[in-house]
Amino acid sequence: MNSRFSWVPEQASTIAGDVDRATFELMIICSSILILVFGLMLFFGIRYRKGSPHSREIRGGRDQQIEWGWTLTALTLFIYIFASSSLIYFHLYSPPPETSEIMVVGKQWMWKFQHPNGKRELGELHIPVGKPILLTMTSQDVIHSLYVPAFRIKQDVLPGRYSRAWFQATEPGIYRLHCTQYCGTMHAKMGGSIFAMSPSDYLKWLQTEINLSSFESSAGDQIIGPQVQRLTMASRGGRLFTKLGCISCHGFNPGVRAPSLYGIFGKPQGLSTGATAIADENYIRESILNPKAKIVQGYDPVMPSYVGLVNEEDILDLIAYIKSLEGTPTSESVNGPQELTALPSPPPLRSYP
Amino acid sequence: MNQKTTYLNAGTTIKSWLLTQDHKRIALLYLISITLFFFIGGAAATVIRLSLMTPESTLVTPDTYNKMFTLHGVIMVWFFLIPSIPTVLGNFLVPMMIGARDLAYPRLNLASWYIYILGGIFTLAAIVAGGVDTGWTFYTPYSSMFSNSYVIATAVGVFITGFSSILTGLNFIVTIHQMRAPGLTWFRLPIFLWSLYATSIILVLATPVLAITLLLLMLERVFRIGIFDPALGGDPLLFQHLFWFYSHPAVYIMILPGMGVVSELIPCFSRKKLFGYRFVAFASIAIAVFGFLVWGHHMFVSGQSVYAGMIFSLLSFLVSIPSAIKVFNWTATLYKGQITYSTPMLYALGFIGLFTIGGLTGLFLAALAVDVHVHDTYFVIAHFHYIMVGGMVSAYLGGIHFWWPKITGRIYSEWWGKLAALFLFFGFNLTFFPQFILGYLGMPRRYHSYPPEFQVLHVMSTLGASILAVGYILPFFYLIMSLRYGAKSSNNPWDATGLEWQTESPPTKHNFHTTPTVTLGPYDYSPVTGGFIPQGVQNG
Numbered sequence A: 001m002n003s004r005f006s007w008v009p010e011q012a013s014t015i016a017g018d019v020d021r022a023t024f025e026l027m028i029i030c031s032s033i034l035i036l037v038f039g040l041m042l043f044f045g046i047r048y049r050k051g052s053p054h055s056r057e058i059r060g061g062r063d064q065q066i067e068w069g070w071t072l073t074a075l076t077l078f079i080y081i082f083a084s085s086s087l088i089y090f091h092l093y094s095p096p097p098e099t100s101e102i103m104v105v106g107k108q109w110m111w112k113f114q115h116p117n118g119k120r121e122l123g124e125l126h127i128p129v130g131k132p133i134l135l136t137m138t139s140q141d142v143i144h145s146l147y148v149p150a151f152r153i154k155q156d157v158l159p160g161r162y163s164r165a166w167f168q169a170t171e172p173g174i175y176r177l178h179c180t181q182y183c184g185t186m187h188a189k190m191g192g193s194i195f196a197m198s199p200s201d202y203l204k205w206l207q208t209e210i211n212l213s214s215f216e217s218s219a220g221d222q223i224i225g226p227q228v229q230r231l232t233m234a235s236r237g238g239r240l241f242t243k244l245g246c247i248s249c250h251g252f253n254p255g256v257r258a259p260s261l262y263g264i265f266g267k268p269q270g271l272s273t274g275a276t277a278i279a280d281e282n283y284i285r286e287s288i289l290n291p292k293a294k295i296v297q298g299y300d301p302v303m304p305s306y307v308g309l310v311n312e313e314d315i316l317d318l319i320a321y322i323k324s325l326e327g328t329p330t331s332e333s334v335n336g337p338q339e340l341t342a343l344p345s346p347p348p349l350r351s352y353p
Numbered sequence B: 001m002n003q004k005t006t007y008l009n010a011g012t013t014i015k016s017w018l019l020t021q022d023h024k025r026i027a028l029l030y031l032i033s034i035t036l037f038f039f040i041g042g043a044a045a046t047v048i049r050l051s052l053m054t055p056e057s058t059l060v061t062p063d064t065y066n067k068m069f070t071l072h073g074v075i076m077v078w079f080f081l082i083p084s085i086p087t088v089l090g091n092f093l094v095p096m097m098i099g100a101r102d103l104a105y106p107r108l109n110l111a112s113w114y115i116y117i118l119g120g121i122f123t124l125a126a127i128v129a130g131g132v133d134t135g136w137t138f139y140t141p142y143s144s145m146f147s148n149s150y151v152i153a154t155a156v157g158v159f160i161t162g163f164s165s166i167l168t169g170l171n172f173i174v175t176i177h178q179m180r181a182p183g184l185t186w187f188r189l190p191i192f193l194w195s196l197y198a199t200s201i202i203l204v205l206a207t208p209v210l211a212i213t214l215l216l217l218m219l220e221r222v223f224r225i226g227i228f229d230p231a232l233g234g235d236p237l238l239f240q241h242l243f244w245f246y247s248h249p250a251v252y253i254m255i256l257p258g259m260g261v262v263s264e265l266i267p268c269f270s271r272k273k274l275f276g277y278r279f280v281a282f283a284s285i286a287i288a289v290f291g292f293l294v295w296g297h298h299m300f301v302s303g304q305s306v307y308a309g310m311i312f313s314l315l316s317f318l319v320s321i322p323s324a325i326k327v328f329n330w331t332a333t334l335y336k337g338q339i340t341y342s343t344p345m346l347y348a349l350g351f352i353g354l355f356t357i358g359g360l361t362g363l364f365l366a367a368l369a370v371d372v373h374v375h376d377t378y379f380v381i382a383h384f385h386y387i388m389v390g391g392m393v394s395a396y397l398g399g400i401h402f403w404w405p406k407i408t409g410r411i412y413s414e415w416w417g418k419l420a421a422l423f424l425f426f427g428f429n430l431t432f433f434p435q436f437i438l439g440y441l442g443m444p445r446r447y448h449s450y451p452p453e454f455q456v457l458h459v460m461s462t463l464g465a466s467i468l469a470v471g472y473i474l475p476f477f478y479l480i481m482s483l484r485y486g487a488k489s490s491n492n493p494w495d496a497t498g499l500e501w502q503t504e505s506p507p508t509k510h511n512f513h514t515t516p517t518v519t520l521g522p523y524d525y526s527p528v529t530g531g532f533i534p535q536g537v538q539n540g
Helices: A016-047 A063-092 A199-207 A219-224 A226-230 A233-243 A281-289 A312-324 B014-018 B023-051 B062-081 B084-097 B106-129 B142-146 B151-178 B191-223 B236-270 B277-293 B306-334 B343-366 B368-374 B378-408 B414-440 B452-485
Strands: A100-107 A110-114 A120-122 A124-128 A132-139 A144-148 A153-157 A163-168 A173-179 A192-197 A268-270 A276-278 B516-518 B536-538
Touching: A016 A063, A016 B306, A016 B343, A016 B368, A063 B306, A063 B343, A063 B368, A100 A124, A100 A144, A100 A312, A110 A124, A110 A312, A120 A124, A124 A199, A132 A144, A132 A153, A132 A312, A153 A163, A153 B368, A192 A199, A233 A312, A281 A312, B014 B023, B023 B062, B023 B084, B023 B106, B023 B378, B023 B452, B062 B106, B062 B151, B062 B236, B062 B378, B084 B106, B084 B151, B084 B191, B084 B236, B084 B378, B106 B151, B142 B191, B151 B191, B191 B236, B191 B277, B236 B277, B236 B306, B236 B343, B236 B378, B277 B306, B306 B343, B306 B368, B343 B368, B343 B378, B343 B414, B368 B414, B378 B414, B378 B452, B414 B452
Parallel strands: A100 A132, A124 A192
Antiparallel strands: A100 A110, A110 A120, A132 A163, A144 A153, A144 A173, A173 A192, A268 A276, B516 B536
16 A cells, blocks of 8 residues: 555556557557547648638538448448457356355445455455456445455445356455445445455465454354354354254155255256256355245245344355365264254344435 | 617506516516526535535535535526527517517417426525435435435426426427518528527426426425335436436527527627538427437446446437537538627637537546546536536527627616626636546545645635626626616627518517518628628518
8 A cells, every 4th residue: 555646556466567568559549539539620720710811612522431431441440449348257257167256245344355374354355466366246225346456456345136247366465345335425435455464474374363343243153152263264164054943854754854065066956947047155145034035946935034033244154165065964064953942032133224 | 869769668567567568578587587597506506616625525515515506507507508599588588580470379488488487486494494415316325314404395396497498498389480581491490599599499398397306306305206216116216317317408498599599609600601500400309309309428436237238328429419519510601701709709719618628528438437536526516517507508608799789779788898808717617627637536526625735726626716707797897887888789780691680679569570581591701892682681
């Protein structure tokens, strides 16, 4: 976070150079057009001012050619710009296959991040340089937008669904992070910093304790106790899976009352309507909150909604758990209903003004 | 003293103004009301610029700041820019340019002004009650479920004002179709009328979509019917699609009339035919039609599909072609002209310069990967102010100065006029050019505080805004002064070709004594002699 003024924003991701090159190309093309138009206006304006001695006789007849000439020239240039910047955009939206995934939850007016090992951060994000990072993001309230100028990335973060962005940092450093979708009173303060570190520093950082007193406790914390903040997301999700009772239908005898969740992630599921749906994050989220929306073929719509029982972070933990389920159930992964007690009633997720 | 009878002295009671059906008087009612709204919107901009002088806002609270930029946007878009040229210059000139006595529906015309005022009262009431903080874009679910401000009153105000736009558009379409003087074929229409025709199509087709969208927003806010908020089962992106389906064409409502004005001024002050008349005329229609197909370029980072993004990007590049054609044609019109630099011409040339910069920076926003970086930053703010303020306000003031002798029968001070035009041009550039740089450096919009390294550029911008303010306030004074102290104008002080100049200044109540017959296209100026042939003459 360099506080000295500079005319060019820092370039700190693999994509930043490409974006700047496209911008520079555009700048050359647009400046040429601008200089041409301004130059001609100035030239004609002086040369043909009222009463100047220059001839006003016009040899007409080529107007059509002139019109089509500049129309087609502009068209060609514009199509070229379109194509070159679209390629970069496509790249920007195609994450590489091997990424480390970080979960992001936006809320008025803070950013919450969670690393795969369960470590959570507020307003700060530590990442390793040289590795592609995939952000899976959702909002607890209104629309936000995550913007890192030095990385040239920006993605709106919507309530009710997951959006994604990816980047690969190239230079260790501290970079500004902003919310760019207007979200209310303290929108301007919904920022933070990205700490890009060498991979070894990052690994060390991941093992350190973080002061969690600034975190509000989630519904999940109330269910499974505060010590679980040291658990990975998947194992935290696994405990929620047990405590919330998901396990009673999806765990012991999967296939009877409810489909097995082993190995389903990312695979197409046949639905009762005859359609198929890919079991991705958005599908799982919907199935937890609105289970009757998409019923897997062969099952009755008996699952209750978990609205109000889980918050966005709990859902992300549950998704992480389901992602970790591969192959078939083992005694280790299904550890049974240990102390299935009555669930405390957590506070409502959101109160409307 | 034998006082001429004009539309201005044809009745002097307040009733004769407030219940008038004369399009020229209604134009003046609009002129007064939009000027009032312009200064309210300008006051909000002043608060915004002053509070941005320091990185941490010390002048106003964050909530007040948020209400100020919302107020600025809502007032400037719906109560100044959209009505500006159509309702003032359009109302005054459409019948006069086609040789008619009035618009097709004079009562509807008066009704549209009352509807506009009613909408304005709702909006002002919302502001007085405590303001609204959603931004002029009303994005959901913030506006529908989270904001604690007066969203409903504001939305009702905008909803009502929309009907005023629809009625004005309808009136212009019917008038231009049905009431043209004998001999005035479509390809003899001044480009100003082509532009207003294209604008009217958008007003009539797009404004109902805004009305529907605001209605849905109110339904969700009041009755919690899940339309846009995912927590109620709605879709927040649906709002953005509906909103921009109106609001992108609305951008063309705000610029097409300005292009029309400039197409009148450039030929007159170059004493030359407009280059490429048919291309310019069809470009207006093309902009109106293609303008409906590019709304998704406001949503490149919203989460819409990558392929949708690409199609919207391509269409956005295509819609820029007709605008480019116009700029080239205006420039070519100057070639071998007899150019004079009266006040309206300075505004017109300023328009071309600022509009060209605004248009070209639009290409950066249409280019997908570049837009991802500059979307929702000051780059966007600078871009659309170059079009809306640099372009439209320059054209509006240019038009007001050009037709002022016709509207009032008086000549304003040319010296002050030129000075104001220069203040506007330089003040504008100093205000908004630094914002392109701010945006590229990553300064997000709608921020009451910002990183300290941006302060230099923000201070430059505020400095420019104070020069710009002088450029706005000057005309307000010298134009009013001209009513009392200005020399009387002849009927055709600029030696212009249009029908409106072939009758008295100010015109009589029915514009023409007899219906004129049109024999020529517009802009029959001779660059060799500097002379002109009027488009038509009154019979008898």
